[in-house]
Amino acid sequence: MHRFNRRKFLQFTGMAGTSLLLPGNGTAAPVPSFEFDEIGLSKWELETPSLCLELEVMESNLKKVHQNLQGTGIGVRPHIKTHKTPALARMQLEAGAVGVCAAKLSESEAMLENGIPNVLMTGVNVSPGKIKKAMDLRKKHPGFIQAVDNPENAADLQEAAKAAGIIAEVVVDLDVINRSGVPTGKPALALAQQVDRSPNLHFMGILAYDGGAQHVKGYGPRKARTERTFEPVVATYESLIISGLNVEIFSGAGTGTYDMMGIVPGFTDVQVGSYLFMDAQYMAIGSKENEALYDDFDPSLTVMTTVINTNHPNRLVTDSGAKAFTINKPSGIVIGEPDFTYNAGSDEYGTVTYNQANREYRVGDKLEVIVPHCDPVVNLYDRIYGIRRGKVETILPVLARGMSR
Amino acid sequence: MHRFNRRKFLQFTGMAGTSLLLPGNGTAAPVPSFEFDEIGLSKWELETPSLCLELEVMESNLKKVHQNLQGTGIGVRPHIKTHKTPALARMQLEAGAVGVCAAKLSESEAMLENGIPNVLMTGVNVSPGKIKKAMDLRKKHPGFIQAVDNPENAADLQEAAKAAGIIAEVVVDLDVINRSGVPTGKPALALAQQVDRSPNLHFMGILAYDGGAQHVKGYGPRKARTERTFEPVVATYESLIISGLNVEIFSGAGTGTYDMMGIVPGFTDVQVGSYLFMDAQYMAIGSKENEALYDDFDPSLTVMTTVINTNHPNRLVTDSGAKAFTINKPSGIVIGEPDFTYNAGSDEYGTVTYNQANREYRVGDKLEVIVPHCDPVVNLYDRIYGIRRGKVETILPVLARGMSR
Structure with a gap:
């Protein structure tokens, strides 16, 4: 397994040559666990939960x-x-x-x-x-x-x-x-x-x-x-x-x-x-032309999650709960599955319930979920995966994460 | 202003000589902004929001x-x-x-x-x-x-x-x-x-x-x-x-x-x-001997917040909202003010409402608040201030913060 190094990280973020210093100490950005050999991966291959941005x-x-x-x-x-x-x-x-x-x-x-x-x-x-x-x-x-x-x-x-x-x-x-x-x-x-x-x-x-x-x-x-x-x-x-x-x-x-x-x-x-x-x-507030859906802007931020349990009918359990989504309402929207309700009320697990699914789901399958409320969700993650044409193009460090002072 | 350095940080955390390596890369813990000259400060002197633990x-x-x-x-x-x-x-x-x-x-x-x-x-x-x-x-x-x-x-x-x-x-x-x-x-x-x-x-x-x-x-x-x-x-x-x-x-x-x-x-x-x-x-669930208050264990974890606005009667605005407390219910408990209700529904601001206060509050005064639900609150902070007899004795790095994968 290849380990992260700072030079590579700078290159990944597209910020080499510009300041990536953390305020106050001079070390590189806070780096969470897991490998950084993720540039070029399909977003569906990312370990989860992962915060993804459709560039x-x-x-x-x-x-x-x-x-x-x-x-x-x-x-x-x-x-x-x-x-x-x-x-x-x-x-x-x-x-x-x-x-x-x-x-x-x-x-x-x-x-x-x-x-x-x-x-x-x-x-x-x-x-x-x-x-x-x-x-x-x-x-x-x-x-x-x-x-x-x-x-x-x-x-x-x-x-x-x-x-x-x-x-x-x-x-x-x-x-x-x-x-x-x-x-x-x-x-x-x-x-x-x-x-x-x-x-x-x-x-x-x-x-x-x-x-x-x-x-x-x-x-x-x-x-x-x-x-x-x-x-x-x-x-x-x-x-x-x-x-x-x-x-x-x-x-x-x-x-x-x-x-x-x-x-x-x-x-x-x-x-x-x-x-x-x-x-x-925001999608729920309605726009000038469309009372049902605020569509001046389109959703670009999602969390990739993995199905970890399918034992119960009309229910999928995922690896992404409140620590990945917050408990803000309305809850996250599973892309491609309009009948799914995503419940992130548990800290560690998400639970999807539905009457109708467009496909069969197995353990290990992934779901892409539009976030409930972007500000506090971003504040849970140390990095955002920048996705273009389905692949990780860049990794953006969320350098002000947790900076509530 | 003195800047943080790693040796000092190790000394502060009481972990010098033991491994403080971040998994996967070999740099020191993720270090948030602000000075580290906080050992020995009164908890009331800490910049806010700060997560404090009564040791x-x-x-x-x-x-x-x-x-x-x-x-x-x-x-x-x-x-x-x-x-x-x-x-x-x-x-x-x-x-x-x-x-x-x-x-x-x-x-x-x-x-x-x-x-x-x-x-x-x-x-x-x-x-x-x-x-x-x-x-x-x-x-x-x-x-x-x-x-x-x-x-x-x-x-x-x-x-x-x-x-x-x-x-x-x-x-x-x-x-x-x-x-x-x-x-x-x-x-x-x-x-x-x-x-x-x-x-x-x-x-x-x-x-x-x-x-x-x-x-x-x-x-x-x-x-x-x-x-x-x-x-x-x-x-x-x-x-x-x-x-x-x-x-x-x-x-x-x-x-x-x-x-x-x-x-x-x-x-x-x-x-x-x-x-x-x-x-x-947990305090609300009641214990074997005390149906009103679960008291097998005592609350040790609080967030220090600062009053930033007192313009409206029976209302205080603080600098600590959902990004400091989550929106879990029941909401945080202001120590010493049983009639206070702490609303952390805004991302950046807290709002306290009350009919009766035990003292007068001015801008800059601080409130100590027992957290709503400890797990997701801790997951918002990079460090915990260990407090003994009112003073910062140690700073504990929350090294697995955000590690939801």
Whole structure:
């Protein structure tokens, strides 16, 4: 059995010559078990569970989001919380993204330290340790933009930026779903003005992400909700403009609402993430033209699983449970078997139940399953197999996996 | 900022001098971002989310399972699918375990290659690649025991063991909950006899794990179910004995049923996993003496989280959502705040709602939260902070994290 070596891995990932350093230590990417002699294998030959990405479908999604927004003046700033993979962020930038978003500091670091120069961190840093680290990162990477959502935190950022000897770019996160963010209206204006006045902070604009709108079923209801949500956001934006602030960034929206933002004056870019992969959750929300299936983008991300037990009628047991799929609903979709229901409720085992199967299944047969919810599923895997014409073309290390800090 | 280095890491983990090699490549453990100058910090100073283990509570649980089984003649073979951490497996062996169980082949490899000599893999290997790899592992590690649950697979194992030039130890997995396993009764007896006849396989015994019984609420109903489930298992066991087979291993049960197995003749060991950590799910099942709270073992595993937003009354937003906690129910339990409900339904954010709080919370304050379901939560983290008297004493690398193959 051939063992993995670093040079070969670099070559496999197509990243030789670019930085593959792990943030903070200088060793190669975390490498899970099993051989790396997998380039060129059929996806059906991979040991399972394996996370697979149909490259042609992904590349088509990558282009479509730009095509669909053409002429709107709205840019794309993909959220890498979905894929946590610098190699995919690079493809997004090459396809025309204005930069990327990251949710967490450690995730931002993984991107910045692996060749992604423009990262907007949508979450806030509130601990002294994270704030200091964020400023150190900004010192090293001028394309790093931070968020703030309260006045005390803005004061802390100012102090830390001053201590680091930099002027740090900052956006103000607006509260749209009672989660993160400063209340819209006067508090938001006051905070933006505070940032703008802070000598070591550079006010860049606002964030307004309605996480709850993305999975509302039906294009009409989604749009109605978005219009409602953005009413106070737009009023806030206008008050900022009137007060003379320069709002370079007005960012928000996701895969469910990316094509509705033309209604929002001053809006600059959408933070789409799932569009690259799609999943059972997004497929269920319906699109403008198709109420039953959201088909603006096509599913590219699947988990290959193996049937390990066929002893019971109308039931297959697989080797892929909650640790391979999460327990998100709707559950995974078995490709080619519309009557199959995939239950990933057990940690280690999947159970498929059905009334009708298109073929007979035996122990060792494999199933390809569209993931329930792409973000947390990707966060279970150290690598993604890039598949083209049925074969492994590349292996993408998920370098920000587990980076929730 | 000081950077991590390998020597320091080894020293931190208390594993210097023992093997910390990652299976398959010879580099150090996968090291996530952030500094490693965390030994000696208060757990309240850790950046969040952080997975923390109260060492004294864990050590007490480690002993209790043996104390509670004293005089029963039943041994303990802990299931490492729960912790995926060789350092914890070593403590379990030192506390008197007869060996450990692992669910998957890559997980078994991570244990065997990191100094855990006795591993019983409870899942089956059905692909040619995994079967060959399992035999290679057995050749290197004589303490590796494999499972089988169908005749074709037994034939494949025989062939692979022969090709590897070994006699491989094999247990037969019995079907108790229509998931994995060979049907009890004649099919199980025939399979055991087939294994016993196979020149390159050594029949070691049987597995019978009722995963569904572990979380049945109430000691009485749990015991009633176990008695019912084990009726055909015991009949099968007796037919094996009558047929002259040597059943050295008769293994099953988990943290919910470990103290009920005295009713099963010939039973040798319990595959407890969660007893070490506990979680909200197990706490809710009730014990023999306490119907409201399962208290044979105490919760030792928590996630430290940070409050990042307090703008809304009776609501706190934290930095720890589904990627830190999973979406398992019942949800995490905030220590010291019995009225708090922790919602980890968002990928990146947690939301606490309450009517009554024991103190006022501000942005930057931390919450310590007992995990919903320990196994999949541990599988999200690369390391566990070992805490004693409130401070970080050690950092345990979760070397089998993500090893679901």
